[in-house]
Amino acid sequence: MTTRMGTEDAADARRKEIVAAALVLLDEDGLDRLSLRRLATHLGMHAPGLYWYIESKQALINLMSKAIIEEGLAHLGWLVEGQTWEDWLVELARTVRSALLQRRDGARVVAGSYLLHTAAITPFIERALEILEAAGFPRLVALGGTMTLIRFAIGSALDEQASPFHGSAEKEKRRAVLPAIDAERWPRTADGIRQVFDGRVRGRDEMFRWGAMLIVRGMGQTPGR
Numbered sequence: 001m002t003t004r005m006g007t008e009d010a011a012d013a014r015r016k017e018i019v020a021a022a023l024v025l026l027d028e029d030g031l032d033r034l035s036l037r038r039l040a041t042h043l044g045m046h047a048p049g050l051y052w053y054i055e056s057k058q059a060l061i062n063l064m065s066k067a068i069i070e071e072g073l074a075h076l077g078w079l080v081e082g083q084t085w086e087d088w089l090v091e092l093a094r095t096v097r098s099a100l101l102q103r104r105d106g107a108r109v110v111a112g113s114y115l116l117h118t119a120a121i122t123p124f125i126e127r128a129l130e131i132l133e134a135a136g137f138p139r140l141v142a143l144g145g146t147m148t149l150i151r152f153a154i155g156s157a158l159d160e161q162a163s164p165f166h167g168s169a170e171k172e173k174r175r176a177v178l179p180a181i182d183a184e185r186w187p188r189t190a191d192g193i194r195q196v197f198d199g200r201v202r203g204r205d206e207m208f209r210w211g212a213m214l215i216v217r218g219m220g221q222t223p224g225r
Helices: 004-029 036-043 047-053 057-072 085-101 106-111 122-134 139-162 171-175 187-197 203-219
Strands: none
Touching (some): 004 036, 004 057, 057 106, 085 122, 085 139, 122 139, 139 203, 187 203
16 A cells, blocks of 8 residues: 555655756746646646646746755855855855856746745755854844845846856857947946956956955954954
8 A cells, every 4th residue: 555655755756857847948948938838748747737746837936946956056065174154155155156057047946936935045044054153143144144145146147147148158249248338438347347358357257256255254344243
């Protein structure tokens, strides 16, 4: 006789297969074309059968977000000897951003999910709070700083994936945006952007790291720490 636990395990396994298929469709055609009906067709299922496992589009988004975060952050380790809390937090932010960029519209999926409800990001928040409290931060300050970094990572990935130049390694194509900046009116901005596009810094990766470092250094100046 099949036990209730066995039935639940089988349902969870099938749900993971469905989410994996949804991620394949996401990479192929993007979030706007993803629907439960199209997913059911892709899996060779009837729509009512799919609804038995995934009750709504929002539920699917939540599960996809969980899969993206868990896969992308799987190798984020604990604070190691010689590593500062500042370096670990910057690495957390960089890893979150990288995880979202690995999937087409990955940032939109995660931004559109109930992230804390999925429990995907919670273990890493818990780890960050433990590290920061050991460094002398009050809990709410540690939580606020961690969530600010995560939101910065999500927002940066959203901006990048919305760009018409996202995914293009062709320098000339990427440089096409430069004429939009009037170098006579805004010389400093034009020069800074040109340095990024000319490769004098490692583009968006380096700019993101600088931004994350600024947030972390600001946390280090927290009064009463």
